Amino acid sequence: MARRKKHKEIFALGNEAVVEGALIAGCSFYGGYPITPSSEIMEIMAQRLPMTEDGVFIQLEDEIASMGAIVGGSMAGRKAMTATSGPGFSLMQENLGYACMTETPLVVVNVMRGGPSTGLPTSPAQSDVQQARWGTHGDHPIIVLSASDVQECLEMTITAFNMAEKYRTPVVLLLDEITAHTREKIRIPQPDEYEVVSRIVPSIPPEWYKPYEETVRGVAPMPPIGSGYRFHVTGLTHDENGFPTSRPDEVVDLMERMHRKIDQFFYDIQMHDELMVDDADVVVIAYGCVARSAEYAIEQARASGVKAGLLKLKTLFPYPRRATEKALANARSIIVPEMNMGQMSREVKRVNSGRASVRTINRVDGQIITPSEILKVIMQG
Amino acid sequence: MNITGNEIIHQYLRHNKKFPHVLCAGCGHGIVLGSLIRSVHQLGLPKDDVVIVAGIGCSGRLAVYVDFNTVHTTHGRALTFATGIKMANPKLNVICIMGDGDALSIGGNHMIHAARRNIGITALILNNNIYGMTGGQSSPATPQGSVSMTAPFGQLEESFDTVQLACGAGANFVARGTVFHVHKLEKLMVKAIERPGFNMLEVITPCHTQYGRKNKYKNPVEMYRWLKSNAMERERFEALDEDKRGDKFPIGVFVERDEPGLEERYHELKARFAAGRNG
């Protein structure tokens, strides 16, 4: 048997790992506008993409244009992404909603910083969790992922592209400044170690094609613009042919299908890691860099005889309800530490409906939540 | 066999789209769409290679009726989507249809940067001097002194000169036509579509419903008459003494350069790397 090729290992920033992941996933279109602490993603893309076979890089005049350009790039058949931080993410919202409505796959990385407004440009925060879910107007589903270390930055970026393509939807990857700017040794996976998903293109004759047709998966095939399937795309509420409609039954069909295509696959989408949760009395629910502090705190708690566990969220939306419910049913107490005023604990409390006691640890001063802060609350019982 | 203009147009309309269209009788936007179809036909472009990217406004609705690849985007942002499409697939003929509010107000920044970037897009700015779809509020092209819903006492601000703006920003080709001078408009449009780089064509088109009624024009015909008597070939206009110009305005070509578009430059860069990989 052939010896397995040794993994390539590199010493990389979280932001660099995002680029590696994107290129592995087949990203060939980047449009963006620089902003701290996400700029390295754009800078490295500017260097790497022109060297690849079909990579396109463009610096736009602002984030509104960046989002428009990647929607256009995706419609023309590319796997497209942009990266930004809080204020830029706000500017992207209108066109992000357009991508939801037109079911255009793409990936937006938001390396969160403290806010509101220009806030804390170079300090870590987890301030845009609810913005990622509800930042644009109207009712729509969206997939929001996070990563807590550099290896995960790479892996979750691949996952983000795969989900975007699979469900024809924008996917937001939320990072924090600590994860984005930590340098760690990571493994670049071999091509047979990961799955790369690409959108389904139609195989039927163009005259039969309906761009927003109901299918078993709720996701219609999507041909690149210019490939012989001519159709209309609009941000207006549209019928299955893509033409604007305000007929109540057609409006309802569209809205229900948009939600169903995400809802019915929530087992595939809702990702989390568990650490010693099964017998835990106290469960910490955390994501991003805070999950790493929490992991250390739990090991220390166990060492001193307290049954603590960690539920690390990798998917933030749709909210991993099943995993949380399990923790809520078995644990006496839940702790949600996060670097905002309580944006994710809101989801935990919603699922909890009074079953366990839910405590929060919140920091908004641009400082990391340390293991000892979490340990202190765990030890309070 | 000589086919008539109508027959040409029917080859390009979407028959599965529910007509009637949304435009008011007498609106100039339909004439622009007719000219666009005839220009594409004259150039012999395959339908699959044409992408119409439209903004939001009455002008933005044109995209829905024609059998090309059509994308109806967000207000003011058509050029940003078009930029993505063109960079992703430079073979496509990307044509942007925008209103004056769309292109110059909310989308003003994208307009100047698309021109500066000289990306291979044809930008058609349908200037009716007003916000049509939202009910007749002032646009950056509303002439000083005219009345609008948001300037009931007369517009206080100066209006933009679209042509000068595009020239200043560095577009490859800048022209102005009107929906009254249809043959000339078609010639300008053909040029704008076939050339490399960023090509801006401003089309002066009347909105009787929102602009004309509130100002001095009793009916659409009067607005077309106004276009007929005031639009003037650029050379003639420039020869005219300043004090004789009055309401007159120049039409024709203002800038014509053959610089390659951004997408061509980018692909040259890529070719350099590809040569390095293979050689």
Ligand SMILES: Cc1ncc(C[n+]2csc(CCOP(=O)(O)OP(=O)(O)O)c2C)c(N)n1
């Ligand atoms: C972000 C945003 N702001 C405002 C609007 C409302 N709106 C729709 S069309 C329009 C202006 C249309 O005027 P113009 O672009 O000149 O095109 P016309 O209708 O005259 O062809 C406005 C302000 C919108 N759709 N989106």
Ligand code: SF4
């Ligand atoms: S409101 Fe004006 S621009 Fe809109 S369709 Fe009517 S005439 Fe045309």
